Amino acid sequence: MNKYILDEAGNPHPEEDLxxxxxxxxxxxxxxxxxxxxxxxxVSTVFLGLDHGWEDGEVILWETMVFGGPLDQxxxxxxxxxxxxxxxxxxxxxxxLKHNE
Numbered sequence: 001m002n003k004y005i006l007d008e009a010g011n012p013h014p015e016e017d018l019x020x021x022x023x024x025x026x027x028x029x030x031x032x033x034x035x036x037x038x039x040x041x042x043v044s045t046v047f048l049g050l051d052h053g054w055e056d057g058e059v060i061l062w063e064t065m066v067f068g069g070p071l072d073q074x075x076x077x078x079x080x081x082x083x084x085x086x087x088x089x090x091x092x093x094x095x096x097l098k099h100n101e
Contacts, residue, residue, distance in 0.1 A: 002051040004061055006030050012047070012061050025049045033062065041069030052077070 003021040004012040010030060015021040025031070034045040045064040052060040060077045067073070 002059075004047075004049055004051065006047060021049070034064075039069060041071065042067045 003015045003018070005015045005021060005024045006012055006028065015024070031047045031049065032044070033047060034043070036043045043064065043066050045062060048061055048063055050061075052063070063077060065073070
């Protein structure tokens with residue numbers, strides 16, 4: 001599984017050194033990209049630090065997930081460019097949550 005860390009600008013870079021990756025992952029404040037509460041729901045976008053693309057070839061490093069409300073436990077892969085633009089990633093689901101409240 002490929003490991004990644006973010007630089008100061010929020011860009012992902014592969015990290016081969018497991019200890020360096022683990023220390024960065026443990027201490028980094030940049031892993032949480034966005035966290036928004038709407039009613040009973042929380043929409044969270046995070047940097048995963050590991051490539052979750054598995055076999056399809058696409059590198060997946062961010063994930064948006066809803067906790068609570070009508071979309072509870074729904075998750076979406078976030079494209080790399082949304083890592084620096086979380087509102088564009090979460091906006092469609094926030095709109096859906098507002099309509100379902």
